[in-house]
Amino acid sequence: xxxxxxxxxxxxxxxxxxxxxxxxxxxxxxxxxxxxxxxxxxxxxxxxxxxxxxxxxxxxxxxxxxxxxxxxxxxxxxxxxxxxxxxxxxxxxxxxxxxxxxx
Ligand SMILES: [Zn+2]
Numbered sequence: 001x002x003x004x005x006x007x008x009x010x011x012x013x014x015x016x017x018x019x020x021x022x023x024x025x026x027x028x029x030x031x032x033x034x035x036x037x038x039x040x041x042x043x044x045x046x047x048x049x050x051x052x053x054x055x056x057x058x059x060x061x062x063x064x065x066x067x068x069x070x071x072x073x074x075x076x077x078x079x080x081x082x083x084x085x086x087x088x089x090x091x092x093x094x095x096x097x098x099x100x101x102x103x
Contacts (some may be wrong), residue, residue, distance in 0.1 A: 004038035036069025059095040 012035075034042045048062035048071070058073045081087040 008035045008038075034064040034067060034069060035071050036064060037067035039066045041065065042066045051059075 008030075030038060032042075033040045034044075037078065043065045044062040045065060047063060049061060055078075059072050061070065061072055063070045079090065
């Protein structure tokens with residue numbers, strides 16, 4: 001797993017260097033995995049922070065409950081909801097996948 005984290009750091013460095021030289025370069029999104037322990041879709045704790053800035057530049061500070069590693073994430077796109085209920089339905093549909101349609 002440490003090897004995987006090492007690879008991710010190397011990829012991030014390459015991406016940042018490319019971003020610095022090519023303003024229109026887009027960093028590809030990766031699956032939701034912890035950059036420290038490599039666990040896929042770990043439970044995370046959001047580090048509360050108040051701030052103001054452009055929506056396109058927002059980031060989240062997270063802590064992985066599996067390894068306690070802290071890291072930052074940047075959303076790669078937007079799916080907007082006007083209420084918590086809409087958001088909840090979205091996640092339920094995503095979790096159920098096509099099985100919901102089969103019922
Ligand atoms: Zn972790």
